[in-house]
Amino acid sequence: MKTIVTLCVVMLCLLSCNNDGHQDPTHNFVVQRIIILNEKNEILMSREENVWATPSLVYNKRQYLKEGLDSLLNEYGVKIKNLELRGQFSYKYDYHPYATLRNYFVATYDSGELKTPNRMDDAKWIPIDQAIEKNSVTSIKEITQQIMKYPNVIWGGSFMVSHVGDNHPTKMIEPFYPLFQSKEN
Incomplete structure (x- = not known):
């Protein structure tokens, strides 16, 4: 009986170790x-x-890309049109071993009345330069400046994110490079 209990404990430990971080x-x-x-x-800010x-x-839920974006837009009360991918950027962190990807899209406001999502303190339209x-x-x-x-x-x-007190300053590691360029003006 002790052997079975010991094996169960060891198996549970191994399973939890294998799932830690990667999942x-x-x-x-x-x-x-x-x-x-x-x-x-x-621009909506x-x-x-x-x-x-x-x-x-x-994007860490079991959703299709469009489902996630629609959910986000619904929080702001707006509908969009002409959604286009405009960038994909990688981020590393100097305070943990993981990396993330950031996809940037540009879209045109179509309809809806802007509202501030519950998790935000404010939301409003601001002239591009501002x-x-x-x-x-x-x-x-x-990134926003480059895309515009x-x-x-x-x-x-690519960017490196640091951890300095409560701040997370970023530094460009790989300068912007084109992934695709349209033949249009």
């Missing part, structure tokens, strides 16, 4: 970020505490 979606995940433009050439950025979704400057995270600011400056290119690049 945890908070370590390896994808962030979907949408730059939504309205007819006044404004939201604020959580002191951080301003474009709407985003941590919105780019208002981005609180350096990498988000740099060169709208016919799908961009790639």
Whole structure:
């Protein structure tokens, strides 16, 4: 009987060790970020505490991409059209061994009345130049600026995220490079 109990304990320990980290979606995940433009050439921005950025979704649920984006947009009360991928960026962290991917989309506002999601402190339309400057995270600011400056290119690049007190400063490691360029103007 002791042997069976010991084997069960060992097996449970092995199973828990094998699942630790590799199955945890908070370590390896994808962030979907949408730059939504309205007819006044404004970008939808939201604020959580002191951080301003474009709407985003941590893609770690069992959803199709479109389901996740629709869920995010529903939180803001808006519908979009002309959704296009504009960038894919990799992030490493100097304080843990995991990496993440960040996909950036651009879309046009179609309809709906803007509302502030429960998890956010504010949401509003801001003119493009002001919105780019208002981005609180350096990498988000740099990526948004690059995408808006060169709208016919799908961009790639890499960033390192540090942990300094309560802050997580980012540093570009691989400069922006085109993944695809449209033949259009």
